[in-house]
Amino acid sequence: MWSRLVSLGLRAPVGGRQGFTSKVDPQGSGRITVQVIEHLERLALVDFGSREAVARLEKAIAFADRLRAVDTDGVEPMESVLEDRCLYLRSDNVVEGNCADELLQNSHRVVEEYFVAPPGNISLPKLDEQEPFPHS
Amino acid sequence: QSGSSLRIVSAALKQGQITPTELCQKCLSLIKKTKFLNAYITVSEEVALKQAEESEKRYKNGQSLGDLDGIPVAVKDNFSTSGIETTCASNMLKGYIPPYNATVVQKLLDQGALLMGKTNLDEFAMGSGSTDGVFGPVKNPWSYSKQYREKRKQNPHSKNEDSDWLITGGSSGGSAAAVSAFTCYAALGSDTGGSTRNPAAHCGLVGFKPSYGLVSRHGLIPLVNSMDVPGILTRCVDDAAIVLGALAGPDPKDSTTVHDPINKPFMLPSLADVSKLCIGIPKEYLVPELSSEVRSLWSKAADLFESEGAKVLEVSLPHTSYSIVCYHVLCTSEVASNMARFDGLQYGHRCDIDVSTEAMYAATRREGFNDVVRGRILSGNFFLLKENYENYFVKAQKVRRLIANDFVNAFNSGVDVLLTPTTLSEAVPYLEFIKEDNRTRSAQDDIFTQAVNMAGLPAVSIPVALSNQGLPIGLQFIGRAFCDQQLLTVAKWFEKQVQFPVIQLQELMDDCSAVLENEKLASVSLKQ
Numbered sequence: 001m002w003s004r005l006v007s008l009g010l011r012a013p014v015g016g017r018q019g020f021t022s023k024v025d026p027q028g029s030g031r032i033t034v035q036v037i038e039h040l041e042r043l044a045l046v047d048f049g050s051r052e053a054v055a056r057l058e059k060a061i062a063f064a065d066r067l068r069a070v071d072t073d074g075v076e077p078m079e080s081v082l083e084d085r086c087l088y089l090r091s092d093n094v095v096e097g098n099c100a101d102e103l104l105q106n107s108h109r110v111v112e113e114y115f116v117a118p119p120g121n122i123s124l125p126k127l128d129e130q131e132p133f134p135h136s
Numbered sequence: 137q138s139g140s141s142l143r144i145v146s147a148a149l150k151q152g153q154i155t156p157t158e159l160c161q162k163c164l165s166l167i168k169k170t171k172f173l174n175a176y177i178t179v180s181e182e183v184a185l186k187q188a189e190e191s192e193k194r195y196k197n198g199q200s201l202g203d204l205d206g207i208p209v210a211v212k213d214n215f216s217t218s219g220i221e222t223t224c225a226s227n228m229l230k231g232y233i234p235p236y237n238a239t240v241v242q243k244l245l246d247q248g249a250l251l252m253g254k255t256n257l258d259e260f261a262m263g264s265g266s267t268d269g270v271f272g273p274v275k276n277p278w279s280y281s282k283q284y285r286e287k288r289k290q291n292p293h294s295k296n297e298d299s300d301w302l303i304t305g306g307s308s309g310g311s312a313a314a315v316s317a318f319t320c321y322a323a324l325g326s327d328t329g330g331s332t333r334n335p336a337a338h339c340g341l342v343g344f345k346p347s348y349g350l351v352s353r354h355g356l357i358p359l360v361n362s363m364d365v366p367g368i369l370t371r372c373v374d375d376a377a378i379v380l381g382a383l384a385g386p387d388p389k390d391s392t393t394v395h396d397p398i399n400k401p402f403m404l405p406s407l408a409d410v411s412k413l414c415i416g417i418p419k420e421y422l423v424p425e426l427s428s429e430v431r432s433l434w435s436k437a438a439d440l441f442e443s444e445g446a447k448v449l450e451v452s453l454p455h456t457s458y459s460i461v462c463y464h465v466l467c468t469s470e471v472a473s474n475m476a477r478f479d480g481l482q483y484g485h486r487c488d489i490d491v492s493t494e495a496m497y498a499a500t501r502r503e504g505f506n507d508v509v510r511g512r513i514l515s516g517n518f519f520l521l522k523e524n525y526e527n528y529f530v531k532a533q534k535v536r537r538l539i540a541n542d543f544v545n546a547f548n549s550g551v552d553v554l555l556t557p558t559t560l561s562e563a564v565p566y567l568e569f570i571k572e573d574n575r576t577r578s579a580q581d582d583i584f585t586q587a588v589n590m591a592g593l594p595a596v597s598i599p600v601a602l603s604n605q606g607l608p609i610g611l612q613f614i615g616r617a618f619c620d621q622q623l624l625t626v627a628k629w630f631e632k633q634v635q636f637p638v639i640q641l642q643e644l645m646d647d648c649s650a651v652l653e654n655e656k657l658a659s660v661s662l663k664q
Binding site for chain 1: 481
């Protein structure tokens, strides 16, 4: 099935991946393995696109690691500065709506009152299932 | 320039000395003359003129809506404006036309303000220079000021003057440039880590960040839901108070707005004396990277308060050095979540791939987002991974509490208002700014401003004096939560003491053809 999808041209636009993943910076934190890259790309549906982007992430992680030096024993996480207040809830009455036409206007692909999506439940191909790249 | 304050021009409108249409035309003409600043993404000329016409009718019938009726304003392009393109300076939303107004926009319109246009920003408000949007960078009007040019001993007619133009700061640089160049009387920015205060300081403006929960975020395309607030940019404190008066208040469409009764309108008393005031100076904000000029002005400001009878105390915000790291983790994490809505299905850019939803989403997002946005999404997703969640995201939330508590402790020690720098230095040239990447710059430039967002406090940047190079330097006042009025009252007193000079752009206005010529030359030389 993967090879069929590949031949349908699935790989080409989504991929654009260079062979950098096999050359991940050995001086890095070691956290950015190929598996992590794939995992992040799949979760974020955003690709790194270049070695520089991976290096930037490594720098961002190194920066974030500075937090380890802070003693947070017994400190509760703070989610909102308004945590001591109650969120206001509106009464459950319909006061606006019926604007399907307006909302549909902003989409590129609609059919009648439906937004049209491509077929789902098809995962992005893994990196090593891509067409051959210049590997080391 | 007389009539350059909202208050003054509002009085002129009420007395019939000028009509809304004349005012609108004047601002539209200035927008055209200052087009090279690239402050505006969309100029809503027809809309503004129509609004001016309606305002005029109201004034004729003696039924003006208030201080903002007929006043030209501009809005940062990450606020939804009904029927007017809203792009967030991103390919992802090019051509997107919201079907509704952000609450703050609606409130301005309900007060009769004239919407001149949507201003430029860093893409999705991520950045501290207003240089990373798809419509190009914003230029600081002070680059063309007499004050700056004279210091550089440059002949305004010399050819190469434009290649060293200065950044506005960011991410609300377009709004700052728009107000600074007199194309409007007030502009909306957004402030997540300093995005309103930073460009205000670099452009010689008042940049106000309200308390979190005071002003509705409905319609502000979100970056970090727990820190974003709409910001106000004006040429003086009284003007900011007028705008705040129109915007503050609970919104049923934003459940994070507080429902406490607020005293409106926001009339600022003129402080007769500051002897009952206690000013706090956080010692950890004295960092080595702080320019000597800013440090000197900060020190002079503290002395000024003291000499006028105020108590000036050194305070400690012990977790300051971790603040920017904490902000970085929380910001990227929330961004990763907020950017997930851009998938090409219901609005915004959509790629041509149709093979699967995942492939379509991925390609759409690659095409729609720039490197900065994508980098933050990936970082955020990393921190939110199951194996990282406790050590990064929750850890940062805990540090956030420590930072917020630092401020509480400082205020509990008797301090009314904190006084700090806004930026490390004056505005730098664009060519120098782009030598470092966006994340590095943001980490440097947000250093004095982002802790305020994490604590949800009100803060305002006030222009203090010109640097040796003739460029604006601002200082920041931070107040207690929901004590915005008191904060602005102190800021107003300080503004009156320092008498910051008006930007002199006259030569620019009279001779914009020469500048446009240089602009073309400069863009050619940059392309090489």
